[in-house]
Amino acid sequence: MDLIVGGGVVGLSIAWRLARAGQDVTVIDPAPASGASHAAAGMLAPVSEVAYTEEPLLRLGLAALERWPAFAAELEADSGLSVDYRAHGTLDVAFGADDLAALEELAAFMDKLGLPVERLTGRECRRLEPMLSPSVRGGVLAGGDAWVDPRRVTAALLAALETMRVPVVPRRATDLLDGAVRLADGEILTGERVVLAAGAWSGELADVPVRPVKGQIMRLRSPHPLLGRCVRGMVHGSPVYLVPRGDGEVVVGATQEELGFDTRVTAGGLYELLRDARELVPGVTELELADVVAGLRPCTPDNLPLVGEVRRGLALATGHHRGGVLLAPLTTALLQGEEPELAALCSPQRF
The missing domain is CATH 3.30.9.10 (D-Amino Acid Oxidase, subunit A, domain 2)
Structure with a gap:
């Protein structure tokens, strides 16, 4: 089982994709879909947001944008809800x-x-x-840029997870162990892997530069x-x-x-x-x-996300800066071993 710590658009997307692939998953978040994903505008705009010296981020963004049409269509089919995906530039x-x-x-x-x-x-x-x-x-x-409504996306992800009977534990994680998570009330949930997707709070749970x-x-x-x-x-x-x-x-x-x-x-x-x-x-x-x-x-210090394994039983999916919504479909793919050249750009081992 994978324990996903964080119920924003990145964590929920990972949980949905893994569950779709037949893996056992549990999401841990005291208030899913209420953080940065709730505030985000939802621009899928790697071209218009390109910045000097950030060509690696552009590569990630373009690869993620290519995945969004299928991601949106599949999520709408699984949840029965619209995500208001629009590709009008x-x-x-x-x-x-x-x-x-x-x-x-x-x-x-x-x-x-x-x-x-x-x-x-x-x-x-x-x-x-x-x-x-x-x-x-x-x-x-x-x-070629697009946009989506992040509030609709997270609502659809939660609906899809409910349909697939994926547990969402509404409690706060306080410690990450190898393949386990300690909750605020002292209970310990165990699995094979913990995926830290807690956004801005990731640095409070692990020694990561977020x-x-x-x-x-x-x-x-x-x-x-x-x-x-x-x-x-x-x-x-x-x-x-x-x-x-x-x-x-x-x-x-x-x-x-x-x-x-x-x-x-x-x-x-x-x-x-x-x-x-x-x-x-x-x-x-x-x-x-x-x-x-x-x-x-x-x-993160270089504005690139942290995605990948840091040690046995712990992986990161955090540090997405302003691109969490855009990069959500790609992040799951990188965790599943796809796109190795892009995964190298996000490796936690660079810090």
Whole structure:
């Protein structure tokens, strides 16, 4: 039996895939689907989110994106629930002259990497997304990017696990043993392997270089669709994104704050998000405020996840930074011995 410590999108995906393959699995989490997965926007955007010096992460992201259509279809079939998977691309836009210069440099980097992107003028951007501000100067369209609703994904995973009668233990793990987990009440659950997928809290349970990075987001509700695709932008050097949902919601995010395990939502953080989002899409100020939340991204020193065995009876599946939703299908495959070249990039032995 595998004991999966962590009930976010990564841990639940691992449990579902392993159970589907006929393995005995138990998930341990005091509040499944309530952490970073609950706060995440759900962008599956390895191309538009590419960063200098992070080509290994791009390789992982592109491989994961290829798996998402089948992953979503199979999960919807197993659970009977929609995950709102949409493959309509991401539009990166620039507000000021300096933002446009930075975006042009990034587009040149994308070209060098051979990524499929299209440069657009401000007018062409507004033709694609009429709600964009007239002040948007230009953009880059990553047509192959996609997105999904993480809350629907975790709900579907939990439903699928329930159908397969996979136990979900709603208690907190306090110690990891070889093939066993000690719970807060002292009970010890035993199995053949423990998979640590506890996100930002992984460093509290094992000696792994994972730290929390706080991200605040807001959800706005619109009676009519505001955008047809994800919009990412730079506003005077500050990044912001807007992700549309099928039900009319728009997710606006996200801050990046090194504040330990602080999950407070602050007026300042939300103000900055709404200020920048308004510069790109002025209509957001007319929308109803539906939800505000802060989550903790699990980050490693090199921004690559930690996936693989660290010793007999213990494997890691953590440290996914802002890419947990994107990388979830690939993470399970890496744990099952697939894609050895990609698995080497995520090896816990590099630290």
